[in-house]
Amino acid sequence: MGGVFAPAQPVTAPAPVDQDIVIAVDSVSVRRGNTYLVRDVNWRVELDERWVVLGPNGAGKTTLLSLASARLHPTQGTVHVLGERLGRVDLHELRTRIGLASATVAERIPPDETVRNVVVTASYSVLGRWRESYDRMDVARADALLSQLGMAALADRAYGTLSEGERKRTQIARALMTDPELLLLDEPAAGLDLGGREDLVRRLGELAQDPDAPAMVLVTHHVEEIPPGFTHALLVREGGVVAAGLLRDTLTAENLSKTFGLPLAVTVTDGRYAARAI
């Protein structure tokens, strides 16, 4: 893929952390009552990195993504996103610099909206077509993104008539519409059949290997869904970090077994991971 991404933008706001650091999570806990959703987490994501966040149900993955997307404040510790400290910045403005595709965002897409409008309206931070017309450049960008994601032929279809795989690709095009500095994908392959998953993994792999694409964080339960070109992994269990770092060093049988709480064997073939119980 290539062509629709502007070269990576330097972080312009005064940065209390290193400007190459896109997400800085320092000693962060999120608590609701007596329950820790995440506990004492440290995590750093740099500009040119593509991270996968992996862990079982309830491990705290979505909570971490909510912090990274400036939708949640930590109970303890500090979070910087794109050089801005949560709690000291206009969250609405910060969110316009972040692309997010998640089930929660998807639920709010009107089913009768055309695919093109679902994508193009991201420029105005609204869901649904509230304006009568859009700049031609916005429409051209939306069409270019839809084309990259294999959705050109469906641009005029109503979103509600799409298959699950087509919806996921539309959501990703929408998340990329504002040329974000950070792209967050929460379980993008959930609910897809084998063909749909493989198609999406291939497209995300192409995106991951585009040097002009934004920093990326992808949440998943399955190592099979890690696109080639992803560089780092954060393994979480019960709100805590089991291991973090370069994918090849982190995604070991030992770490994965600890993360999922059962003995697992891990294989890598042509940049694709697979895991099975032993």
Ligand SMILES: Nc1ncnc2c1ncn2[C@@H]1O[C@H](COP(=O)(O)OP(=O)(O)OP(=O)(O)O)[C@@H](O)[C@H]1O
């Ligand atoms: N408001 C809340 N009050 C109490 N517990 C909560 C609240 N929100 C989330 N939790 C709990 O925090 C834990 C972490 O939730 P989170 O959604 O971050 O996990 P996850 O790793 O994304 O899970 P999944 O893979 O199932 O989506 C879960 O056990 C969840 O039930």
